[in-house]
Amino acid sequence: MHAENEKNSKIIEFAALGLMVPIITFGIYVIAHGHLTPGGGFQGGAIMATAFALLFVSLGKKAIESIKGEVLVALECIALIGFIGIAFLGMGNTFFFNFLANSGVLFGEKVPFGPNSGIFSSAGVIPLMNFFVGLEVCCGLTLIFFLIFKGAD
């Protein structure tokens, strides 16, 4: 691959940047509604990582140079530490105890038994864990793409 001879067309660059917005929005939606609808942290993080893969494929060297790998590493480590930290916060009962569920504070509303009532502010620590896992998966997969694209030229 010769980076000097590469010249992407403006159409591809513009379409990729335009497509990134709905893809990332959909990924955030899947992560945020992980406790209500099918999906969750892993799936939403993978969807968001595909947006960055599209960015690397379409923009090439420009995208590689504009993203710093250290930021991705730091975000991934913060997400994993946050996930384990939330698990440790429930240590009053057990590891991974859902201490926020039914507490009435943050995401602490009760849900009635039966069909999905769609209460967003429910499920205790599950939305927070979804957020951290989604951040970790997104940053991890983006880091893999980033390193492979960087090593390829």
Add this chain to the structure above:
Amino acid sequence: MKQLKLVFFSIFAFFFVFAMLMLRPFGSPQRTSMDHYIIENSQKEAACNNVVSAVVFDYRGFDTLGESTVLFAAVSGVFLLFRRK
């Protein structure tokens, strides 16, 4: 060698057909107490409408911790493989 392959294949096919004949009828799994417990109690205990999410992040949270650690290890391996000196 060809006979050996045939013998292994027939043993595998025998067990496969045997297992197919032993299948339980559709819709009646053998043990359902755990399924019923999770379906009936996840909305009360975990306050979560999505039962799969309740299992993955609450009842079996340790499994999710292992999964994210595996992903972290994979990323670390790629990082080591593609590092610049």
